[in-house]
Amino acid sequence: MPTAEAIAQSGDRVSNSAVIQRTFSVLEAVAASGCAAAKTVATRLEIPLPTVYRLLNELADSGYLVYLKDTKRFELGPKCFELGLSFQQRLVAPHPIRQITDQLHRSLGTAAYFAIYRGSDIILTYCSDCEKHPRLRPLRFGFHEAAHATAFGKILLAGMPEPQRTDYLEARGMQVLTPQTMISREALDPHLAEVATRGIAWEHEEFLPRQTCAAVPVRNGTGMQVGAMAISTPSSKMVGRAKEVESTLREHAGLASSYLRGGSVTVPVAEHA
Amino acid sequence: MPTAEAIAQSGDRVSNSAVIQRTFSVLEAVAASGCAAAKTVATRLEIPLPTVYRLLNELADSGYLVYLKDTKRFELGPKCFELGLSFQQRLVAPHPIRQITDQLHRSLGTAAYFAIYRGSDIILTYCSDCEKHPRLRPLRFGFHEAAHATAFGKILLAGMPEPQRTDYLEARGMQVLTPQTMISREALDPHLAEVATRGIAWEHEEFLPRQTCAAVPVRNGTGMQVGAMAISTPSSKMVGRAKEVESTLREHAGLASSYLRGGSVTVPVAEHA
DNA sequence: TCCTCATTCTCACCACATGAAAAAGTCGAT
DNA sequence: ATCGACTTTTTCATGTGGTGAGAATGAGGA
Numbered sequence: 092m093p094t095a096e097a098i099a100q101s102g103d104r105v106s107n108s109a110v111i112q113r114t115f116s117v118l119e120a121v122a123a124s125g126c127a128a129a130k131t132v133a134t135r136l137e138i139p140l141p142t143v144y145r146l147l148n149e150l151a152d153s154g155y156l157v158y159l160k161d162t163k164r165f166e167l168g169p170k171c172f173e174l175g176l177s178f179q180q181r182l183v184a185p186h187p188i189r190q191i192t193d194q195l196h197r198s199l200g201t202a203a204y205f206a207i208y209r210g211s212d213i214i215l216t217y218c219s220d221c222e223k224h225p226r227l228r229p230l231r232f233g234f235h236e237a238a239h240a241t242a243f244g245k246i247l248l249a250g251m252p253e254p255q256r257t258d259y260l261e262a263r264g265m266q267v268l269t270p271q272t273m274i275s276r277e278a279l280d281p282h283l284a285e286v287a288t289r290g291i292a293w294e295h296e297e298f299l300p301r302q303t304c305a306a307v308p309v310r311n312g313t314g315m316q317v318g319a320m321a322i323s324t325p326s327s328k329m330v331g332r333a334k335e336v337e338s339t340l341r342e343h344a345g346l347a348s349s350y351l352r353g354g355s356v357t358v359p360v361a362e363h364a
Numbered sequence: 365m366p367t368a369e370a371i372a373q374s375g376d377r378v379s380n381s382a383v384i385q386r387t388f389s390v391l392e393a394v395a396a397s398g399c400a401a402a403k404t405v406a407t408r409l410e411i412p413l414p415t416v417y418r419l420l421n422e423l424a425d426s427g428y429l430v431y432l433k434d435t436k437r438f439e440l441g442p443k444c445f446e447l448g449l450s451f452q453q454r455l456v457a458p459h460p461i462r463q464i465t466d467q468l469h470r471s472l473g474t475a476a477y478f479a480i481y482r483g484s485d486i487i488l489t490y491c492s493d494c495e496k497h498p499r500l501r502p503l504r505f506g507f508h509e510a511a512h513a514t515a516f517g518k519i520l521l522a523g524m525p526e527p528q529r530t531d532y533l534e535a536r537g538m539q540v541l542t543p544q545t546m547i548s549r550e551a552l553d554p555h556l557a558e559v560a561t562r563g564i565a566w567e568h569e570e571f572l573p574r575q576t577c578a579a580v581p582v583r584n585g586t587g588m589q590v591g592a593m594a595i596s597t598p599s600s601k602m603v604g605r606a607k608e609v610e611s612t613l614r615e616h617a618g619l620a621s622s623y624l625r626g627g628s629v630t631v632p633v634a635e636h637a
Numbered sequence: 638t639c640c641t642c643a644t645t646c647t648c649a650c651c652a653c654a655t656g657a658a659a660a661a662g663t664c665g666a667t
Numbered sequence: 668a669t670c671g672a673c674t675t676t677t678t679c680a681t682g683t684g685g686t687g688a689g690a691a692t693g694a695g696g697a
Contacts, residue, residue: 107422107425108383108422108685109654112426118447122450125450125453126454141676142654144675148675153385153388163663166483167447171448172448172506174444174448175451177398177440178440178448181399209430209432210439234442381653382685383654414644414646414689
């Protein structure tokens, strides 16, 4: 129920269609509970039962839900899975980028990452890791919500025009993740300025304790920063390796940039694990 | 536009709401093209432009789409990804089952699978593989569409009551995948009867050339078949191992069944790769 | 600056979503 | 079988609110 003030605050029009909103709220209610009986949904959303049934059946007919006769519950249907797949297929880093990231992973013996801007979001489009060099657990393919606290987040924030960065940070806030996390613009802004000039972002235990990350920009044909290549590793394994990490990271980011520039296939040197 | 005959043919009521149907058709149009301009969608779906804009904006406001100003295109939004995640989290096999499947994978040196019924679908809820023992490429977490041609599909088909099996097969057809694929009920039904009595399904190059699979049932507390545990391996590696594979498969399926029966945690024996 | 295309607004029309109430299924237990 | 306690669907009068042609506005590009 969008209040008048909510409308005033947010710029977006809330002239929205009731049916569609309700349909999605029903779908999301089912998604949130994993499975839900019609009555439960009706109660939780305060929508009369016949209407809920209409919407649930509509969703089931369209394949977004399925009705399980045995439990008399609705669950998410194939279309939800397909939407997730489409999203993934559209956004996962292209093959050469994945190869370069894999090679970075092997070269440095660290987890490696590739992330991009999309609209006003930051999306992690590829993670390369293994049992010996695991990725940071909270990081996985998908939207990244803690840009202020990760190396690739910071390099991407540093590459944003000021107003957009402010929008970004105000929309998601700056969560405290470790004692080292920078949680004020006063701390972050100068840091990002330095990140921007140096062209590399380091992150020391700001996201997870005892973990260090580094990231450098990846640019497209027009020289615009479009993404970031990053690594993460236990801080203990980083001592004295900063130079090596930086140069290897830059080398691989350069490969990624030239792929994006040329479109021509960059052949990554074969390596042994 | 559902015609009168369409209504007559399919049993499902097509009293559906136009708005909702249109909304999803727009969403799916965007999903299918990866990204789409408003005009493209309007043309393809034959919906007037202002209406398409309303629906696209609605979807964008709800987070199912995002509007990319630079390309003037709509793409799938965060909610689509979340739906996919919810689906996955809800359906992925529980941890003990995954462990048991992993152990089966290691014990036999084959890719290993766990699949279940859900409603009238067959869902592959876990794959365990590695570089040395890769899974069959087309198989991945999610809905399984070629039950007639895989071992776990056949064991699950064999466990269905007759009318449901017919529904299942008629709804999806029986695609020809290899020269060995059984594509008629005349061939399949006796085979499934035998599968049911023996309690194991073998599949020899019916799904992919030069690949062999085997599957056995997994049962819940009431003794009802609820899933299947399966392996796949190159046929060349199978010669003379049928007995060993069968007993190891049964052993692990038994562990899975007793987990489902007891809920108590079955401790899988640690193994070395 | 103009021109073109993308996007939103306006508004009268009436389709169709709505939800209370009642009927029809479904299933388990006695 | 017979009841009872549900889940689910149908009915139907009401008026909300979705609709789309057309016009206006906005955003870039040459």
